[in-house]
Amino acid sequence: MKVDVALTSPSLDTVPSFVRAAERTGFDAVWSSETRHDPFFPLLLGAEHSQRISLGTAVAIAFPRSPTVMAQIAWDLQAFSRGRFILGLGTQVKAHIERRFGMPWEAPVAKLREYILALRALWRTWQTGERLNVRGRFYKLTLMTDFFNPGPIETPHIPIFIAGVNRGLIRLAGELCEGFHVHPFHSPEYLRQIVLPALREGLERGGRQRADIELASTIFVITGETEAERERNREVVRRQLAFYASTPSYRIVLAIHGWEAVGERLSYLAARKRWDEMPSLITDEMLNTYAVEADWEALPYVLQERYAGLLDRIALYYPFRMEEEEKWTAFVQAFRKGEER
Numbered sequence: 001m002k003v004d005v006a007l008t009s010p011s012l013d014t015v016p017s018f019v020r021a022a023e024r025t026g027f028d029a030v031w032s033s034e035t036r037h038d039p040f041f042p043l044l045l046g047a048e049h050s051q052r053i054s055l056g057t058a059v060a061i062a063f064p065r066s067p068t069v070m071a072q073i074a075w076d077l078q079a080f081s082r083g084r085f086i087l088g089l090g091t092q093v094k095a096h097i098e099r100r101f102g103m104p105w106e107a108p109v110a111k112l113r114e115y116i117l118a119l120r121a122l123w124r125t126w127q128t129g130e131r132l133n134v135r136g137r138f139y140k141l142t143l144m145t146d147f148f149n150p151g152p153i154e155t156p157h158i159p160i161f162i163a164g165v166n167r168g169l170i171r172l173a174g175e176l177c178e179g180f181h182v183h184p185f186h187s188p189e190y191l192r193q194i195v196l197p198a199l200r201e202g203l204e205r206g207g208r209q210r211a212d213i214e215l216a217s218t219i220f221v222i223t224g225e226t227e228a229e230r231e232r233n234r235e236v237v238r239r240q241l242a243f244y245a246s247t248p249s250y251r252i253v254l255a256i257h258g259w260e261a262v263g264e265r266l267s268y269l270a271a272r273k274r275w276d277e278m279p280s281l282i283t284d285e286m287l288n289t290y291a292v293e294a295d296w297e298a299l300p301y302v303l304q305e306r307y308a309g310l311l312d313r314i315a316l317y318y319p320f321r322m323e324e325e326e327k328w329t330a331f332v333q334a335f336r337k338g339e340e341r
Helices: 012-025 041-048 067-079 092-101 106-128 167-176 190-208 227-245 247-256 260-271 284-290 298-309 322-340
Strands: 029-032 054-056 085-089 159-163 179-182 215-220 291-293 312-318
Touching: 012 029, 012 041, 012 179, 012 322, 029 190, 041 054, 041 067, 067 085, 067 106, 092 322, 106 159, 106 167, 106 322, 159 167, 167 179, 179 190, 190 215, 190 260, 215 227, 215 298, 227 247, 227 260, 227 284, 227 291, 227 298, 284 291, 291 298, 298 322
Parallel strands: 029 054, 054 085, 085 159, 159 179, 179 215, 215 291, 215 312
Antiparallel strands: none
């Protein structure tokens, strides 16, 4: 199991030092997300200021960008990082695509499938000179002249990860992708009952093996030096879980534990912006189901035990602070020792 880190640096100015610290600490990859900022700019800086660590998006939203725009960004990052880039894509949900990005929402699984195939067609054209001929339901790409062709690169294979919660996207990942980002709002039972069976269906459809794809996720953790610190951490996690559980398309993660009614109530409160009322609906049982609580020294071993055979790479939903590099280095080393036991 690989251990990664989410980029929590708030400013591009601090990205170089963050990535250098992450590489020294021993993390396998740094993941950048598309929330308040562009996900690609930090990775360009990260590639310049590192040598070994992988650099990926978890995730970049696909549909606001054409496949050609996305393919070009990925191609340049892959070339500049000398083969260390991972393109993680997400669909987002209808309200955000239509009302935040101003783009049409249409058949997300089918559209993302075509999008991935279009990316790979573009990359083949640039690498081999093969004629570009994408004619699908959503995208038609048939023009690529020499003036606009960036040409071949040394490491043309760009791993594609996609993210999702429901079975359709999981099956698509199994069929076509090198990785799948499991949403942080998950439980081991959800992985066993929903993710792994759907992934197997996709792998069979694509004629592939389980070793052909990585399952990655960020894990909610509750830890701290004192009980007061742990209690504060509990409330932070409780609030974040309430936010995620209010999203109707994530309801499946609640349903397998019989908590659909909680999700419906959270959606009702969120629609009315009654945010402060929501965390109290996340019970201690739910907190223990969706998060891992342990002392910092025990945490690497608890994570190994919980996710062995379920995930291939993890990161913590817990900030990596550069001033705590020594503490995190010990965590990464203990995590790897736990895997060897």
